[in-house]
Amino acid sequence: MLHAHSALRYLVLGTGIALLIITGLALAQKKKEYGALPRGLGSAFIGLTHLQILLGFGLLFQGLYTPRLIGHIVMMSVAVVVAQVAHVKNKKAATPGFTLPFIGTLGSLLLMVGGAFAIGRHPFQATVFGG
Numbered sequence: 001m002l003h004a005h006s007a008l009r010y011l012v013l014g015t016g017i018a019l020l021i022i023t024g025l026a027l028a029q030k031k032k033e034y035g036a037l038p039r040g041l042g043s044a045f046i047g048l049t050h051l052q053i054l055l056g057f058g059l060l061f062q063g064l065y066t067p068r069l070i071g072h073i074v075m076m077s078v079a080v081v082v083a084q085v086a087h088v089k090n091k092k093a094a095t096p097g098f099t100l101p102f103i104g105t106l107g108s109l110l111l112m113v114g115g116a117f118a119i120g121r122h123p124f125q126a127t128v129f130g131g
């Protein structure tokens with residue numbers, strides 16, 4: 001399960017970075033319509049982060065808990081809440097735009113970097129695969 005948690009992080013970060021680039025470019029180009037691509041990427045990012053949290057709790061149930069994980073768990077959980085709130089608020093807005101998802105995704109990714117550093121890893125480091 002730790003292998004799955006470690007590997008899924010690449011999908012989570014990849015989707016988040018793609019969403020950040022798409023929404024950032026749209027803001028720079030002053031695009032108006034929040035189309036299918038950012039919508040799909042947003043949903044994928046949120047869905048994958050939820051799955052990641054589920055796997056994370058699975059690891060705790062397997063007995064992998066140590067006190068130094070608290071920073072990881074708190075920062076990753078806040079990261080997911082930030083992304084989710086920005087995504088839902090934007091979806092519910094009369095005219096969904098790019099600012100909210102851009103800021104939410106940026107904040108979420110920065111928190112994820114912090115969450116990785118909290119367990120002494122950089123975000124792309126995979127100790128379970130020997131990295």
Ligand code: HEM
Pocket residue numbers: 002005006009012049052053055056057059060064065069072073076077079080112116119121123125126127128129
């Ligand atoms: C979006 C959310 C999350 C991301 C991106 C993430 C990412 C990671 C990464 C990159 C690692 C290191 C894997 C490696 O060294 O190969 C890790 C380890 C771990 N994570 Fe998460 N994580 C998230 C949320 C959580 C949550 C919510 C929990 C617990 C409830 C959790 C529990 C753990 C545990 C127990 C480890 C193993 C620690 C160790 O080997 O020292 N993670 N996570």
